[in-house]
Amino acid sequence: MDTASAGPGLRERKKARTRALIQEHALRLFEEQGYARTTVEQIAEAAEVSPSTFFRYFPTKEDTVAHNTFTLAFLNALRAQSPGADLFETIRRAVHDAAEGFDELSWTQERRRQQLVLAVPDLRGASVEQLMLLASALRDEVAMRAGRDRDDFEVHTFTGAVLGVFAAVVAGAPHTTARNYADLVDHGLTHLRSGVPL
Incomplete structure (x- = not known):
């Protein structure tokens, strides 16, 4: 067996x-x-x-760059989080749990992939499709944990705001390690939770 x-x-x-x-x-x-x-x-x-x-x-050929192992690791970690916890904390923990599974070599490859997406216009179409899949999966998880319908407008806006934090870290910090990527996401989620004051 x-x-x-x-x-x-x-x-x-x-x-x-x-x-x-x-x-x-x-x-x-x-x-x-x-x-x-x-x-x-x-x-x-x-x-x-x-x-x-x-x-x-x-x-x-585009899918060699669109293929994103970190997204899968994050979603698996998110689904493994205990129910009933604060949503921001749940997402924060999932990002850290996913990052812990990446050694330096794996993370370097992930960052190279991300930088190619940002640099090569031909690659953005397939990557947008992957982003939409992430948005849909994250929205399902947020809705379930919040006890709301996945088509609830506030579920959409919450999900979009969290994805905005992820995108800001990818675009704004090109030389991250897996660990400080997770720390930057922490910072972004804290800023988001506070109402995004400037």
Whole structure:
């Protein structure tokens, strides 16, 4: 029974490693020769996989940059938080829990990905789609924890304001570590909670 349950975990870890390897080579090639001049075939060759394997992990070239492991870690951490706690504190704890799962190398790759999104207009479409998925998932969680409907306008505005804090940290602090990213989010959430005075 233990062996059976360990099998899928091992497969998932192998898939995660392959996905990370493809993304790493994609980011490197985009930085070295430009996004537009880099082909799927070049990325696949650098990662030592076939183009068909590439497409099993990433439907398009853009998705190698849109793929965001931190968002998934944050949402998983958020769903694991105890119910009934203050929403700001719940989100703050989830960000810290997610950040603790990133070593320096993983976080450096995440920041490279973020910087490419900010620098290359062609990448923004796929990243906006990922942002909308995050917004929807966060709105569901906020609504559930607040005992409100997900289409409640105040749930929308709260969710949008929190996403604004995340975006401000990404755009305004390009050299963060995972730890000080979480600390900057703390600062932003505290500022938001206080009414955003200037």
